[in-house]
Amino acid sequence: xxxxxxxxxxxxxxxxxxxxxxxxxxxxxxxxxxxxxxxxxxxxxxxxxxxxxxxxxxxxxxxxxxxxxxxxxxxxxxxxxxxxxxxxxxxxxxxxxxxxxxxxxxxxxxxxxxxxxxxxxxxxxxxxxxxxxxxxxxxxxxxxxx
Amino acid sequence: xxxxxxxxxxxxxxxxxxxxxxxxxxxxxxxxxxxxxxxxxxxxxxxxxxxxxxxxxxxxxxxxxxxxxxxxxxxxxxxxxxxxxxxxxxxxxxxxxxxxxxxxxxxxxxxxxxxxxxxxxxxxxxxxxxxxxxxxxxxxxxxxxx
DNA sequence: CCGATTTAAGACTATTTTATCTTATTTAAT
DNA sequence: ATTAAATAAGATAAAATAGTCTTAAATCGG
Ligand code: SF4
Ligand code: SF4
Numbered sequence: 001x002x003x004x005x006x007x008x009x010x011x012x013x014x015x016x017x018x019x020x021x022x023x024x025x026x027x028x029x030x031x032x033x034x035x036x037x038x039x040x041x042x043x044x045x046x047x048x049x050x051x052x053x054x055x056x057x058x059x060x061x062x063x064x065x066x067x068x069x070x071x072x073x074x075x076x077x078x079x080x081x082x083x084x085x086x087x088x089x090x091x092x093x094x095x096x097x098x099x100x101x102x103x104x105x106x107x108x109x110x111x112x113x114x115x116x117x118x119x120x121x122x123x124x125x126x127x128x129x130x131x132x133x134x135x136x137x138x139x140x141x142x143x144x145x146x
Numbered sequence: 147x148x149x150x151x152x153x154x155x156x157x158x159x160x161x162x163x164x165x166x167x168x169x170x171x172x173x174x175x176x177x178x179x180x181x182x183x184x185x186x187x188x189x190x191x192x193x194x195x196x197x198x199x200x201x202x203x204x205x206x207x208x209x210x211x212x213x214x215x216x217x218x219x220x221x222x223x224x225x226x227x228x229x230x231x232x233x234x235x236x237x238x239x240x241x242x243x244x245x246x247x248x249x250x251x252x253x254x255x256x257x258x259x260x261x262x263x264x265x266x267x268x269x270x271x272x273x274x275x276x277x278x279x280x281x282x283x284x285x286x287x288x289x290x291x292x
Numbered sequence: 293c294c295g296a297t298t299t300a301a302g303a304c305t306a307t308t309t310t311a312t313c314t315t316a317t318t319t320a321a322t
Numbered sequence: 323a324t325t326a327a328a329t330a331a332g333a334t335a336a337a338a339t340a341g342t343c344t345t346a347a348a349t350c351g352g
Contacts, residue, residue: 006244096149096155097150097290099290101292109162109282117266120266128259133255137255
């Protein structure tokens, strides 16, 4: 049951790496460091981070000591925003059987079941911030790599 | 948020079509009829149904008036069985960030969140039978096509 | 038996996703 | 100025998914 594309997977892990990184104080974190620490293809990660930069989640800076940084406080960036940028803005509104033009009045057989699940997923992603995750990663020493 | 492959999508819809079909009494339902009624590629559907036949959910019969039929009562076939055959038997045990070797003691940051969602999805699919869906389709006149 | 019907099986093509590679641009330090 | 460090951008390749087409095998009806 794969719900996130690799791009979202990498994107989320990269952001969580930034907010939970041991070595703080740097203005920017380099993509090379992230790709090595998280064992993600450097070039693929680059493209993913570009989307987040264009999507107003990150700022980037070129040149020596450059890299990426959160554009806004980690408290204000919810997981849902990241996923929407990387998967498309209708990601949380699609459906299980992929039929078209449906609503609660014109449902397919699994609609009631799916609506609940979808609602929970969307709610969870909408109420979880990078900051919350980051704190838990540090305090519970959670991992971001296999 | 696409959770099911097209094969599962088509497979579930085809089975639900069979159990809720207006014209009852036929021993077998032809794949041609299903593909036309549900607007699914005939050849693709054929391959999918073959998997379900091999997977003990369907029986098939060749020749005129042939087709496919449920191998067991619709009450005994849960959605989870169908999806497992078409997606792989570990479908409901995979995870969001795709890391390896994790369990509750060695989790990634989204594990607690994902575990709940995954549990609900698995439970829903495990407790919903084709018969239950079929009854609802008929009584509430639900649709299987766009 | 013969021909039509229908699933089975596998080869083939197309599309999307994922990954890699190459070149360009920006910036800092010397 | 020159060089090295770093992201940006786009071309290319590989892999996975989705869909199409062809041929084979089984079955029925006449
Ligand atoms: S009715 Fe609901 S679950 Fe079914 S296809 Fe439409 S949105 Fe998806
Ligand atoms: S800890 Fe849980 S959610 Fe995270 S990668 Fe492992 S199984 Fe998936």
